[in-house]
Amino acid sequence: MIPGLEVGPSILTNIEILSLPAVPKSLVVVGAGAVGVEFASIFRSFGTEVTVLEMLPRLVPVEDEEVSKELGRIYRKRAIACHTGAKMDKVDQTKDGVSVTFTVDGKQQRLDAEKILIAVGRKPLTEGIGLEKTKIKPDRGFIKVNQWLQTDEPGVYAIGDIVLGTPQLAHVAMMEGIVAVGRIAGKTVKPINPDRIPNATYCHPEIGSVGLTETKAREAGYELKVGKFPFTANSRASIVGQHDGFIKIVADAKHGEILGVHIIGPQATELVAEAVTAMELEATVEDLMFTIHAHPTLTEAMLDASNSVYGLSINV
Ligand SMILES: Cc1cc2nc3c(=O)[nH]c(=O)nc-3n(C[C@H](O)[C@H](O)[C@H](O)COP(=O)(O)OP(=O)(O)OC[C@H]3O[C@@H](n4cnc5c(N)ncnc54)[C@H](O)[C@@H]3O)c2cc1C
Numbered sequence: 001m002i003p004g005l006e007v008g009p010s011i012l013t014n015i016e017i018l019s020l021p022a023v024p025k026s027l028v029v030v031g032a033g034a035v036g037v038e039f040a041s042i043f044r045s046f047g048t049e050v051t052v053l054e055m056l057p058r059l060v061p062v063e064d065e066e067v068s069k070e071l072g073r074i075y076r077k078r079a080i081a082c083h084t085g086a087k088m089d090k091v092d093q094t095k096d097g098v099s100v101t102f103t104v105d106g107k108q109q110r111l112d113a114e115k116i117l118i119a120v121g122r123k124p125l126t127e128g129i130g131l132e133k134t135k136i137k138p139d140r141g142f143i144k145v146n147q148w149l150q151t152d153e154p155g156v157y158a159i160g161d162i163v164l165g166t167p168q169l170a171h172v173a174m175m176e177g178i179v180a181v182g183r184i185a186g187k188t189v190k191p192i193n194p195d196r197i198p199n200a201t202y203c204h205p206e207i208g209s210v211g212l213t214e215t216k217a218r219e220a221g222y223e224l225k226v227g228k229f230p231f232t233a234n235s236r237a238s239i240v241g242q243h244d245g246f247i248k249i250v251a252d253a254k255h256g257e258i259l260g261v262h263i264i265g266p267q268a269t270e271l272v273a274e275a276v277t278a279m280e281l282e283a284t285v286e287d288l289m290f291t292i293h294a295h296p297t298l299t300e301a302m303l304d305a306s307n308s309v310y311g312l313s314i315n316v
Contacts, residue, residue, distance in 0.1 A: 002030070002088070002118055010097045012117050014039070024048055024114040028100050030088055032059040034201040036119035037071065041203035044080050051081040051111060053102055058084050060201065064213040064262040066228070066248060071264060074205065074244050083109075091116055124162040139164055147191035149180040157184070172197055195259075198276050200269035205245050208272030211260030211279060214250050223253040227285070227309030231265040233316045234304070235296035242266040247305035249275075249285065256284035256309075267298050274302055285309045 005011055012020075014035055023046045029036045032054035044050045052059070052075070058068035059075070059082060075082055089101040089108065097114040124141035134153035136143060142164035149157045159176035161168040166176070175192055182189035201207040217224055228248045231237035245265025251258055261275035278288060288306035293299045300315075307313040 002120060005091060005118065008093070010093065010115050011091060012115055014117070014119060017115075017117050020115075024097075026097070026113040026115070027051070028053060028098070028111060028113045028116045029119055030116065031119035031121070032056075032061070032082070032084070033119065033121065034060070034199070034203075036117070037075075037203040038201060039117055039119060040075070040080055041078075044078055045204065049079075049081075049113075051113065052083065053086040053088055053100075054082070054084045055087055056084065060207060062199065063201075063207060063209055064248060064250075064260070065215060066246075067207055067209065067262050067264045070245060071203070071207070078204075122161065122168060126162055148183045148189075149176055150183075166192070166194065167197060167199070169197065169199070196276055196279050198269075198272045200272065202269065205242060205265050206263075206268040208263045208268035208270070208275075209261065210272055210276050211258070212250060213260060213262065214248075217250050217252075217259045222259060224259075225251045225253045225256070225285075225309050227251070227305050227307070227313070229301050229305035229308050229313060229316065231298075231301060234298060234301045236298045236300070237266055239296060240266055240298075247271070247301050249305050249309050251285045251309050256286050258283060258285060258288070261302075261305075265298075265301075271298055271302060274299060 007013060007016060017039060026049040027043050029040045029052045032052050036052060037060055040050045040052050059071050060068050072082055083104050086102050086104045089103055092099045094112060098116045100111045100116060102109055126138050126141050131138060136151045136153050143151055143158040143162050144164045145151055145158050149159055151158050157180040159180050160173035166172050179189045195211050198208060198210045214226055228246050230246045232243045237243050248262040249258060250260040258279050263271050285306045293303040304313050304315050
């Protein structure tokens with residue numbers, strides 16, 4: 001919860017919003033990370049008037065810039081109002097819900113809504129469990145671990161959302177559990193590589209991504225080749241009637257190493273698995289270009305996107 005605000009009948013977190021007795025007429029979502037854009041999408045589908053407020057300059061700020069831009073375009077089409085660079089100043093209770101005051105570009109605005117969802121992230125709950133009797137010194141509640149998930153206290157491991165520096169995702173927590181238990185049992189396990197953790201966002205259309213964004217790859221000093229293939233040119237996207245979005249591949253120009261794959265569109269959270277496997281096996285773009293993908297499938301867009309890295313895409 002944002003300091004100074006308390007959960008109430010109109011002020012909700014991701015917990016209370018799942019038990020609403022009726023669909024609200026209007027909803028303000030504070031935070032455009034995965035959870036924020038997912039609830040915005042869900043409630044817009046139910047017919048709610050949705051407004052998203054995000055303090056950072058773009059929606060889904062951890063994703064590639066082009067994915068944020070495409071989501072913004074699609075949300076505008078779906079009549080979801082999005083204000084980025086928007087700082088929420090205060091929330092007042094009203095007879096019918098809330099009145100939200102926020103500032104964009106130095107200009108203060110007010111918005112009345114039936115409900116407000118605060119979706120700014122979750123913090124760890126590691127107080128009062130006896131950590132002070134150990135060598136573990138939490139950092140804002142998060143627990144520091146090494147690559148085997150060992151804490152500073154011998155014999156004590158930590159996994160999941162409380163781990164310092166890894167994304168708060170269920171599949172990360174699960175793999176951390178496997179690595180920790182495997183290590184305890186003396187089995188061969190592999191440390192988690194942060195560049196091979198998929199992100200899955202269940203807004204509509206979905207977002208699936210893995211690895212470096214184009215900006216992050218440039219900042220890391222790579223010379224890049226980038227390919228992009230739109231779902232407008234994919235047969236299965238036509239069959240399912242979902243043409244929004246694209247697959248973008250960020251590759252190292254020198255060896256064709258796949259550095260990141262960014263998907264927005266139908267079944268993006270499923271499609272990203274191929275990219276994660278390819279990157280885990282250190283496949284190059286060329287390896288993907290000569291991997292036969294069945295027709296008509298959405299996965300063919302991955303083949304086209306890899307061809308487009310070298311300007312050889314057949315379908316556009
Ligand atoms: C709205 C929402 C949507 C999400 N969607 C996705 C998604 O689509 N994909 C994805 O990968 N991740 C998603 N996540 C993140 C995912 O839920 C977490 O990363 C995952 O649950 C972390 O697992 P965990 O075991 O570390 O923590 P948790 O699942 O939070 O489990 C911790 C448990 O410990 C209990 N507990 C706390 N303190 C104590 C104590 N002192 N004694 C005993 N028990 C205690 C808690 O009650 C809780 O049940 C989402 C999160 C939210 C909030």
